[in-house]
Amino acid sequence: MKSADVAKAGLGTKAVHAGQSPDPTTGAVMTPIYQTSTYAQSAPGVHQGHEYARVTNPTRTALEGNLAALESAKHGICFSSGVAATDAVVRCLRPGDHILASNDLYGGTYRLMRQVFGPFGIESDFVDMSDLAGVKAAMKPNTKLVWIETPTNPMVRVVDIKALCDIAHAAGATAAVDNTFASPILQRPLEWGADLVVHSTTKYLGGHSDVIGGAVCTNNEEWNEKLRFLVKSSGAVPGPMDCFLTLRGTKTLQIRIERHCSNAQAVAEFLEAHPKVGKVYYPGLPSFEGHELAKRQMDGFGGMVSFVLKNEDMEDATTVMSNTHVFTLAESLGGVESLMNHPASMTHGSIPAAERHAAGLSDTLIRLSVGIEDVSDLIADLKQALERI
Numbered sequence: 001m002k003s004a005d006v007a008k009a010g011l012g013t014k015a016v017h018a019g020q021s022p023d024p025t026t027g028a029v030m031t032p033i034y035q036t037s038t039y040a041q042s043a044p045g046v047h048q049g050h051e052y053a054r055v056t057n058p059t060r061t062a063l064e065g066n067l068a069a070l071e072s073a074k075h076g077i078c079f080s081s082g083v084a085a086t087d088a089v090v091r092c093l094r095p096g097d098h099i100l101a102s103n104d105l106y107g108g109t110y111r112l113m114r115q116v117f118g119p120f121g122i123e124s125d126f127v128d129m130s131d132l133a134g135v136k137a138a139m140k141p142n143t144k145l146v147w148i149e150t151p152t153n154p155m156v157r158v159v160d161i162k163a164l165c166d167i168a169h170a171a172g173a174t175a176a177v178d179n180t181f182a183s184p185i186l187q188r189p190l191e192w193g194a195d196l197v198v199h200s201t202t203k204y205l206g207g208h209s210d211v212i213g214g215a216v217c218t219n220n221e222e223w224n225e226k227l228r229f230l231v232k233s234s235g236a237v238p239g240p241m242d243c244f245l246t247l248r249g250t251k252t253l254q255i256r257i258e259r260h261c262s263n264a265q266a267v268a269e270f271l272e273a274h275p276k277v278g279k280v281y282y283p284g285l286p287s288f289e290g291h292e293l294a295k296r297q298m299d300g301f302g303g304m305v306s307f308v309l310k311n312e313d314m315e316d317a318t319t320v321m322s323n324t325h326v327f328t329l330a331e332s333l334g335g336v337e338s339l340m341n342h343p344a345s346m347t348h349g350s351i352p353a354a355e356r357h358a359a360g361l362s363d364t365l366i367r368l369s370v371g372i373e374d375v376s377d378l379i380a381d382l383k384q385a386l387e388r389i
Ligand code: P1T
Pocket: 081, 082, 083, 084, 106, 108, 109, 149, 153, 178, 180, 181, 199, 200, 201, 202, 212, 213, 214, 331, 332, 333, 341, 347
C-alpha cells in the first residue's frame, strides 16, 4: 500500500501495512531480517541511508514506522526491552529532577526509578493516580516527568489520561503513558494529550512470548531527537530478528486483542460469580471502579484480569496457582497463551511490601493474562483449580 493510503486507513490495516512495503530489490512481501552490523559507503559519508546498525537497521526502521502509525505518532523509537525504553526516557532527566509516577505500576519500573536513578539524584514519588487532587498535591516545583500506567499493572486500574496530562502540562512537566496493558488497539494516549507513549513490545505487540523489546512513540520533535541520540550513544537496541518477530506480531494485533478482550470478559464474569473468589479486578465489569472511564477512554477492556480469593489465604492462593493446566504460572503477559502470575513474589517483588500494601496490592493477588485459547477451556481450568481449596 502507498504510505499516504496507509495513513488514512483503519488500525487493522495499519497494523498489517504501516512502515512496510515489498522489498524493492527482490519483491519479498515480508520485510527482510537485515542481519548486518554495517553498510557499505561508496565514498566517505555517501550511503543509502544507513551507516551502522546500532544507529539504524531497515528491519527496525520498518517496526518503528509500524508502531508510530498505530499510536498516532510521527516517531517510533525501538529499544532492546520495555525497561530500556523507560530507562531512555528517565535518562533525559537531570540530577535534582523529580518523577511523579503511579503507585500501581510494573515493579521493574519502580526499581529502575528508585534503585537505579535514585543514586544519580533523580527523585521519584509514587501516588494513586485515580485521585487527581492527590496527584496535584504531590507535584513539586522540580517535577519534570509524570509517569502514567493505565490500565495499571497489576490491579488494572484505569486512570484519566487527559486529566493527568493537563496536570503535568500545567506544571511544565512531560506526560508519559506506559500503554503496554492496553496496546494501541484499545487506547492511544497521544490522542489524549500525552507527550510520550512507552511500550514493552514483549507483551501484546509481539504477542507470542518469543521476544523482548520496547518502544517509545511521540509527536514531540525534541523528545524524538533526545531519544535517538540515546539510541546511538547508549545503544540499547533490538536486533533485526527481534524487530522482525515484533513486526510479525503486530500484523495480527487487532484480531488477537479482540479475542483477548472477549475471553477476559468471560473469565472475569466467571470469577466474579464464583463463591470462593473475592474482588475481581477487570475494567469490563460494571462493578469495577474504572468501568465508566474505561468505556470513554478505551475501545475495549483488555486481556488482563486480577483477583483475590474471598478468604485471602496465601496457602489457598498458592494451591490455585500451582494447579492450573492451561494457564502457565510465569511472569509476563500479552502472549497468545494464558499466563498466571503472583505479583507479590514475582513481577512486583522489588516494591517494598509496605508500599505494595499501601497501594492496595494484596500479597494474595493473582494476576491472569488471558490468552486466545477456547474460553471454555480457560474457565474449566480455573474452575478445577478453585475446587482444590
Ligand atoms: O520486560 P520488558 O520488556 O523490559 O518490559 C518492562 C515492562 C514495562 N511496562 C509494563 C507495564 C510491564 O508490564 C513491563 C514488564 N512486565 C512484566 C514482565 C510483567 O509480567 O508484568
